[in-house]
Structures are given as structure tokens and as C-alpha cells.
Amino acid sequence: MNRFEYARPATLAEAVAAGAVAGSAYLAAGTNLLDLMKGGVMRPGHLVDISRLPGLDRIEHPGDGGVRIGALVRNADLAHDPDFARNFPAVAEALLSGASAQLRNAATAGGNLLQRTRCAYFHDTASACNKRDPGAGCDAVGGENRLHAILGWSEHCIATHPSDFCVPLVALDAVVEVEGPAGRREIPLEGFHLLPGGTPERETVLEPGELITAVRLPAEAAGFAANARYLKVRERTSYAFAVVSAAAALRLEGGVIAEARIALGGVALKPWRARAAEATLAGARADPAAFRRAAEAALADAKPSGDNGFKIELARRIVVRALTLAAAGTPERMPALPASPFAGAMTHA
Amino acid sequence: MSLSITLTINGAARHIPLDDPRITLLDLLRERLDLTGTKKGCDRGQCGACTVLVDGRRVNSCLCLALSHDGADILTIEGVAQGDRLHPVQASFISHDALQCGFCTPGQIMSAIGLIAEGHAGRDPERVREGMSGNLCRCGAYVGITEAVLEAQQTMATSDRRDAA
Ligand SMILES: Cc1cc2nc3c(=O)[nH]c(=O)nc-3n(C[C@H](O)[C@H](O)[C@H](O)COP(=O)(O)OP(=O)(O)OC[C@H]3O[C@@H](n4cnc5c(N)ncnc54)[C@H](O)[C@@H]3O)c2cc1C
Numbered sequence: 001m002n003r004f005e006y007a008r009p010a011t012l013a014e015a016v017a018a019g020a021v022a023g024s025a026y027l028a029a030g031t032n033l034l035d036l037m038k039g040g041v042m043r044p045g046h047l048v049d050i051s052r053l054p055g056l057d058r059i060e061h062p063g064d065g066g067v068r069i070g071a072l073v074r075n076a077d078l079a080h081d082p083d084f085a086r087n088f089p090a091v092a093e094a095l096l097s098g099a100s101a102q103l104r105n106a107a108t109a110g111g112n113l114l115q116r117t118r119c120a121y122f123h124d125t126a127s128a129c130n131k132r133d134p135g136a137g138c139d140a141v142g143g144e145n146r147l148h149a150i151l152g153w154s155e156h157c158i159a160t161h162p163s164d165f166c167v168p169l170v171a172l173d174a175v176v177e178v179e180g181p182a183g184r185r186e187i188p189l190e191g192f193h194l195l196p197g198g199t200p201e202r203e204t205v206l207e208p209g210e211l212i213t214a215v216r217l218p219a220e221a222a223g224f225a226a227n228a229r230y231l232k233v234r235e236r237t238s239y240a241f242a243v244v245s246a247a248a249a250l251r252l253e254g255g256v257i258a259e260a261r262i263a264l265g266g267v268a269l270k271p272w273r274a275r276a277a278e279a280t281l282a283g284a285r286a287d288p289a290a291f292r293r294a295a296e297a298a299l300a301d302a303k304p305s306g307d308n309g310f311k312i313e314l315a316r317r318i319v320v321r322a323l324t325l326a327a328a329g330t331p332e333r334m335p336a337l338p339a340s341p342f343a344g345a346m347t348h349a
Numbered sequence: 350m351s352l353s354i355t356l357t358i359n360g361a362a363r364h365i366p367l368d369d370p371r372i373t374l375l376d377l378l379r380e381r382l383d384l385t386g387t388k389k390g391c392d393r394g395q396c397g398a399c400t401v402l403v404d405g406r407r408v409n410s411c412l413c414l415a416l417s418h419d420g421a422d423i424l425t426i427e428g429v430a431q432g433d434r435l436h437p438v439q440a441s442f443i444s445h446d447a448l449q450c451g452f453c454t455p456g457q458i459m460s461a462i463g464l465i466a467e468g469h470a471g472r473d474p475e476r477v478r479e480g481m482s483g484n485l486c487r488c489g490a491y492v493g494i495t496e497a498v499l500e501a502q503q504t505m506a507t508s509d510r511r512d513a514a
Pocket residue numbers: 025026027028029030031032033034035050071097098099100103106107108109110111112113114115162163164165210211212213239240241242393394395
């Protein structure tokens with residue numbers, strides 16, 4: 001790990017001023033940042049510890065049905081907040097399918113949005129990676145890329161964004177609140193992460209020094225609470241990143257879909273909102289044929305970026321299955337294996 | 350810059366000067382404070398061997414910057430027994446043979462203490478397995494571990510009821 005100067009500012013204004021200095025990084029829980037610093041992938045000269053900034057660790061329910069999640073709220077605390085889990089069950093399920101209980105106890109909401117890709121070549125400083133070292137090339141192209149992107153990738157970067165939390169958030173129109181040297185602004189999560197294009201080193205629309213203060217879900221997002229699920233296929237049942245995942249949320253009126261929300265994880269460098277698929281479901285009966293049409297639409301633009309063509313058909317099936325589960329109704333209690341396709345099917349001696 | 354932190358470790362306040370901001374809580378415990386019960390497996394959040402309780406919550410100490418935890422209350426495996434009386438989770442790990450080489454065991458026990466305090470698993474073995482999935486065991490003692498956690502939880506609930514009566 002590189003040497004760094006450490007500071008723990010007492011106020012948001014001081015933190016933003018310190019964070020705007022070149023070579024600075026904000027430290028929340030550090031479960032991603034310290035990992036990357038240990039590997040030499042990130043080498044910030046200044047660590048600005050924001051973990052105790054006042055007022056950012058609250059879950060606020062403003063009363064209109066929406067929610068405001070402070071950037072420092074821990075993933076576990078959010079998932080287990082009874083009001084939150086009741087109103088936004090797919091988000092709670094996604095959170096509980098991520099990482100491990102220990103990591104969720106530490107990881108913050110803001111840090112989860114800004115966690116970096118798990119592409120192995122990005123993590124290995126001996127490999128060429130345009131994201132780590134712009135212009136160096138991309139060893140994932142033509143390399144080990146079974147788990148890489150099938151949507152929105154470019155020849156410069158084929159990585160995926162690893163967050164589970166972001167997938168139902170983007171489906172439910174989450175908004176990111178940030179505070180920066182130029183003041184406060186709000187960014188819809190759908191436009192927050194950037195596709196790689198020719199500049200994979202630029203991952204979000206954040207400007208230097210901008211700090212996430214909160215993530216908000218609008219009141220309408222709670223209107224899907226009765227029919228909302230997250231489904232995540234992993235290479236083992238728990239404590240693994242998504243190969244492919246999907247959030248599905250429906251507003252049903254007597255067997256007919258009034259409104260559908262669908263987003264995919266593990267498929268692109270951002271949480272992938274499938275708006276064309278949503279449009280095919282509006283006004284349709286909630287039946288298998290409609291779900292298959294939606295899945296086709298969701299993956300219509302998908303292309304393998306290497307040995308990962310299987311993810312396209314997998315993603316279609318995950319969309320169908322997530323919609324089927326959502327239509328069947330949000331379970332009253334969080335499943336024992338959150339987001340697992342094997343929930344209820346596990347047999348142990 | 351001269352740095353120092355104060356931690357309460359297993360009930361005792363410790364003032365600790367640091368010469369380098371980079372030290373993790375795990376390395377601080379093992380290298381500076383001779384508390385080597387907490388193990389280093391992967392050092393990257395992937396195995397759970399380094400699990401301790403920070404302010405009552407189980408976390409991976411390998412991904413905690415020590416400086417960032419100034420003032421925290423830390424419980425490690427060295428602090429869970431009361432003199433010669435084992436913690437109920439320790440006792441049930443022994444009675445269920447929930448280990449082989451023992452390397453993962455301190456992390457498993459701290460994680461189980463955290464899981465029981467969180468109270469989300471209940472008596473469902475599936476929920477216990479899911480809640481303990483952040484602790485890998487290369488010896489594959491998982492069946493015994495799940496039984497041990499379930500029994501310890503029961504023992505602790507019974508003694509809580511007795512205390513309350
Ligand atoms: C073994 C392992 C398995 C995991 N599995 C999963 C999984 O299955 N699913 C999943 O979704 N995640 C998974 N994670 C990732 C985990 O969710 C993230 O590491 C965590 O959410 C990051 O939060 P943090 O508070 O620790 O962020 P930090 O590590 O402190 O910060 C991460 C990044 O965000 C920046 N940052 C943090 N907060 C702010 C803010 N408020 N404003 C501006 N910048 C900020 C930091 O500068 C840094 O660049 C896993 C992690 C590990 C180690």
C-alpha cells in the first residue's frame with residue numbers, strides 16, 4: 001500500500017475542500033478502497049475519512065412514501081430497516097444478496113455505488129487495463145472474459161459494474177444527491193455511471209471533490225412493494241458477485257400490468273435499466289408469453305464481448321424468472337437465501 | 350505527523366501511538382498488541398478469518414483502517430471467555446466438533462456471536478448458513494459449525510430467560 005496523508009474533517013464543507021485536492025480519495029468503510037490500495041490499484045496521496053461526518057448516517061422517511069438514504073448508512077442497517085424493507089423489498093433483497101454479513105455491516109450506501117469493477121485485469125497491476133492506465137490497452141479483450149459485459153461495452157473496456165444495490169435502485173428511479181466545490185446537485189442514478197466508450201477511466205459523472213451525501217427513492221417507487229424481486233445468479237450460493245442479476249417490479253391491476261420496472265446487473269459497466277422491455281409489458285397480462293417478450297426486448301442489443309455469449313441467454317431467463325417471481329408477489333418474509341434461484345430448493349443431509 | 354488512537358479492546362482502554370497511517374485493525378491486533386487469536390487468511394475481505402466485533406458488530410478487521418476506528422470498542426476472540434468459563438459459542442463449537450485445523454475458528458466464533466446478536470437467523474439452519482457465509486472453512490467443518498451456532502443460540506436464549514426471571 002502506498003503512503004498517504006490521513007485527515008478526518010469534522011464538517012461536510014471541510015471534507016469537500018479536502019476531497020477536491022488532486023490525488024485525494026474519500027474513505028467510507030474502506031471495504032473496496034483499502035482492498036484496491038493493498039493491491040496497488042488505487043494509490044491516493046490523501047485519504048479523507050468521511051466515515052464520521054455528521055448527519056449522513058440516517059434513513060429518512062419523509063412521509064410521502066419515498067425515502068432518503070444517507071450516504072453513510074450501512075448496507076445491513078438499510079436492508080434491516082423495517083419501513084425500508086416493507087416499501088422497497090427488492091432493494092433490501094439485493095443488499096442482502098451482496099458480499100457477506102461482515103462486509104454489509106461495514107459497507108456504506110455511497111461506497112456501494114462507487115465500488116469499482118471486479119475485472120481481474122483491473123485488479124492485477126501487471127496486466128494492461130485502460131481503466132487503470134488510460135491508453136495501455138485491455139487484456140480482458142481476448143483474455144479470461146466469461147464474466148464480462150454483454151451490453152454497452154466498447155473495445156476499450158468490457159468490464160461490468162459489480163453492485164447489487166444499484167440494480168433495483170436504477171429500476172426504481174433513484175436519485176443521487178451530491179455536494180461538491182461548486183455546490184449541491186442531484187443526479188438520476190440512471191445517468192450517474194458512464195459506459196466505457198473511449199474513456200473507461202471515467203466511471204461516473206462526479207467531478208473532483210464531489211461527495212455523495214444521499215440516495216433518494218421517490219414515493220412512486222413504493223407503489224411496486226407488493227410485486228418486487230431481485231434475482232441473482234452466482235457461481236456459488238452466497239458471498240459471490242453476480243454472473244447476471246435482475247430486479248423486476250410490477251404494478252398490477254387485476255392481472256394486468258399497469259407499469260413494469262426491469263433492470264439488469266452483471267451485464268454492463270452500469271446498472272442496466274431495460275426501458276424497452278418495460279414498455280412491452282405496459283397494459284399486458286402478467287403471463288409467461290409477455291415475460292418472454294420482455295426478456296427478448298431487454299437483451300435485443302446484447303453482444304458477447306468474448307467467451308460470454310452464454311450470459312445473453314442466461315440474462316433472458318433471469319428476466320423471465322424475476323418477472324414471474326415478482327408477479328407471484330413479494331414474499332412476506334425475506335427469503336432465507338436472498339435473491340437466490342435455489343431458495344427453497346436446497347437440500348442438506 | 351504523529352498519530353495515535355485510543356481503543357477499548359476486550360474491555361480495557363488502550364492508548365496506541367501509530368508511526369504509520371496504513372496499519373489495519375487486524376495488523377494492529379496481531380503485530381502490535383500480541384492478540385494473535387484473530388487470524389489473517391486472505392487480508393482482502395474474502396475469508397472471514399479476521400472477524401472481530403467493532404462496537405458490537407461483526408466486521409472484517411483486515412479491511413478496517415485502524416486510524417478510522419479511533420475510540421471504538423473492539424471484542425476479539427481473546428475477550429469472549431469469562432476466566433475459565435467458555436463463551437457458549439466456544440463451548441458448542443467444542444461439543445459439535447465444529448473444527449478441524451482450527452485456523453478459521455476464531456473468525457467463525459466471532460461471526461457467530463455477531464450473528465446471534467443480530468437476531469435475524471432464528472432457528473432456521475438455512476438462515477444460519479447464509480448468515481455465516483462470510484466465514485470460509487477450508488477443512489469443511491460447516492455441518493458442525495451450523496449445529497454449534499444453532500445450539501449456542503438456544504443456550505444463550507435459555508440463560509437470558511433465566512436471567513430475566
Ligand atoms: C469479498 C467481497 C465481496 C463482495 N461482494 C459484493 C457483492 O456480492 N455485491 C455487491 O454489491 N458488493 C459486493 N462487495 C463490494 C462491497 O459492497 C463494497 O466494497 C462496499 O459497498 C463499498 O462501501 P465502502 O463504504 O466500504 O466504500 P469504500 O471502500 O470506503 O469506498 C469505495 C469508493 O467510493 C468512494 N466513496 C465512498 N463513499 C463516498 C461518498 N459518500 N462520496 C464520494 N465518494 C465516496 C471512495 O473514495 C472509494 O473510491 C464485495 C466486497 C468484497 C470485499
